[in-house]
Amino acid sequence: MSGAVAVILAAGKGTRMRSKRAKVLHPICGRPMLHTVVETVRRAGAERIIVVVGHQAEEVKAACAGLDVEFVLQPQQLGTGHAVAQAEPLLAHYRGPLLVTCGDAPLFRPQTMADLIECHRKSGAAATVLSALLEDPTGYGRIVRHAATGRLLRVVEEKDATEAEAAIREINSGTYCFDAPSLFAALREVQPVNAQGEYYLTDVLGVLVQAGRPVEVVVAPEPREVLGVNSRVELAQAEAILRRRIVQEWMLAGVTVVDPDTVYIDPQAVLKEDAVILPFTFIRGRSVIGEDARIGPHAEVEDSEIGAGAVVERAVVRGSRVGPGCTVGPFAYLRPGTVLEAQSKAGTFVEIKKSVVGPGSKVPHLTYLGDATVGKDVNIGAGTITCNYDGFGKHPTIIEDGAFIGSNTNLVAPVRIGAGAYTGAGSTITRDVPPGALALERAEQRVIEGWAARKREKSKPQEAP
Ligand code: UD1
Numbered sequence: 001m002s003g004a005v006a007v008i009l010a011a012g013k014g015t016r017m018r019s020k021r022a023k024v025l026h027p028i029c030g031r032p033m034l035h036t037v038v039e040t041v042r043r044a045g046a047e048r049i050i051v052v053v054g055h056q057a058e059e060v061k062a063a064c065a066g067l068d069v070e071f072v073l074q075p076q077q078l079g080t081g082h083a084v085a086q087a088e089p090l091l092a093h094y095r096g097p098l099l100v101t102c103g104d105a106p107l108f109r110p111q112t113m114a115d116l117i118e119c120h121r122k123s124g125a126a127a128t129v130l131s132a133l134l135e136d137p138t139g140y141g142r143i144v145r146h147a148a149t150g151r152l153l154r155v156v157e158e159k160d161a162t163e164a165e166a167a168i169r170e171i172n173s174g175t176y177c178f179d180a181p182s183l184f185a186a187l188r189e190v191q192p193v194n195a196q197g198e199y200y201l202t203d204v205l206g207v208l209v210q211a212g213r214p215v216e217v218v219v220a221p222e223p224r225e226v227l228g229v230n231s232r233v234e235l236a237q238a239e240a241i242l243r244r245r246i247v248q249e250w251m252l253a254g255v256t257v258v259d260p261d262t263v264y265i266d267p268q269a270v271l272k273e274d275a276v277i278l279p280f281t282f283i284r285g286r287s288v289i290g291e292d293a294r295i296g297p298h299a300e301v302e303d304s305e306i307g308a309g310a311v312v313e314r315a316v317v318r319g320s321r322v323g324p325g326c327t328v329g330p331f332a333y334l335r336p337g338t339v340l341e342a343q344s345k346a347g348t349f350v351e352i353k354k355s356v357v358g359p360g361s362k363v364p365h366l367t368y369l370g371d372a373t374v375g376k377d378v379n380i381g382a383g384t385i386t387c388n389y390d391g392f393g394k395h396p397t398i399i400e401d402g403a404f405i406g407s408n409t410n411l412v413a414p415v416r417i418g419a420g421a422y423t424g425a426g427s428t429i430t431r432d433v434p435p436g437a438l439a440l441e442r443a444e445q446r447v448i449e450g451w452a453a454r455k456r457e458k459s460k461p462q463e464a465p
């Protein structure tokens with residue numbers, strides 16, 4: 001099933017999106033639509049992928065950095081046929097199957113495309129087009145078949161269709177497999193004589209049929225796969241389909257998703273067996289959710305690793321690593337560079353940035369830790385703040401193993417709290433505390449006996465004389 005080359009058409013503006021941004025760069029499930037298409041064709045067996053760029057070519061190329069694809073420029077958007085023709089110089093000596101698809105069709109399953117390539121190879125056709133039967137074919141090219149034989153005659157675009165043709169419910173998915181030399185030869189015969197004045201790729205099929213070459217049609221098993229995104233309404237529909245599919249795959253792989261309708265999992269995320277995802281939860285980017293971890297309700301985990309058995313409840317976790325058995329939240333915010341080691345805790349109204357919290361250490365409530373390194377079995381009292389920023393630079397705080405930070409301590413960085421040391425509640429610590437010591441920084445308490453009664457007496461409203 002290997003050895004195919006794929007061409008992805010991505011040069012169009014996407015006028016119907018009404019956007020400053022090229023259509024193929026609009027995100028779907030957390031990444032540009034085009035990434036999804038590139039991944040699909042690669043998984044379908046494409047060993048070489050050529051992306052035709054034009055509108056916002058530089059932005060599209062930049063967005064594909066690291067995807068291992070080649071680019072060819074279509075300087076003017078003269079139609080899908082013209083777009084494919086631009087790839088010819090790169091394929092001069094190529095004789096195998098050429099998969100062609102659109103950058104605005106992100107819902108194809110790799111298997112559907114792999115089956116298309118396989119059918120094409122087996123039949124030895126000059127072209128094989130993937131079609132679908134839709135309840136509402138509006139907007140798509142229609143598959144016109146011979147009344148008697150049922151063989152494909154041509155594809156007609158909606159704007160060029162007669163009333164009878166427009167009534168056809170079998171549509172062109174925009175994905176094809178071609179014999180490369182036959183495709184490029186046929187493209188030379190395509191003329192822009194149609195309602196849009198464009199060079200239609202679809203006309204190639206009619207040209208090949210006219211020349212007596214074998215052209216096959218494969219009907220997509222799941223019609224929703226062919227949905228092309230032309231407007232933002234269709235973008236949302238496509239995202240909903242893709243999202244549901246991803247969630248379903250994880251459920252089949254052993255993850256519990258209590259309410260699939262309110263769970264969002266990006267395609268690059270990985271979830272381990274018996275993880276539980278509670279409602280209104282987002283697993284974004286390249287996150288990894290460990291075995292038996294429980295995420296949600298109302299949690300957002302982005303580009304983070306959550307260890308086995310950890311609990312993340314009503315929290316936002318970005319660019320962080322949460323160790324096994326940790327608890328995060330409710331109402332915690334872990335910012336990039338945070339590491340919670342095994343069995344540690346970031347509790348209620350806690351914000352942690354670029355800090356390491358050692359194994360078994362607890363940050364239970366109302367705390368900000370920034371640029372801190374916390375050892376093991378440390379307790380951080382409620383209201384503790386690392387004062388890590390002096391208006392010019394960020395400074396580190398080090399809290400060694402077994403230290404006890406009293407409630408409402410301000411740790412003015414750079415500062416180090418030695419192993420097993422204590423800070424008194426309410427202290428502002430500006431100097432290092434040696435191991436085992438108590439650091440206390442607060443005014444002596446004064447007690448003024450009888451003060452309250454005198455205050456009340458003085459403040460009483462005076463009676464009128
Ligand atoms: C196209 C097909 C239609 C099919 C539908 C499936 C043609 C003529 N029509 O219509 O039969 O049912 O897809 O979704 O092929 N593009 C370029 N350069 C261009 C024009 C377009 O690269 O000059 C790219 C676009 O970026 C897009 C793709 O080709 O990714 C399809 O173009 P679009 O204008 O959306 O074609 P449709 O009208 O949807």
Ligand code: CA
Pocket residue numbers: 102104228229230
């Ligand atoms: Ca389209």
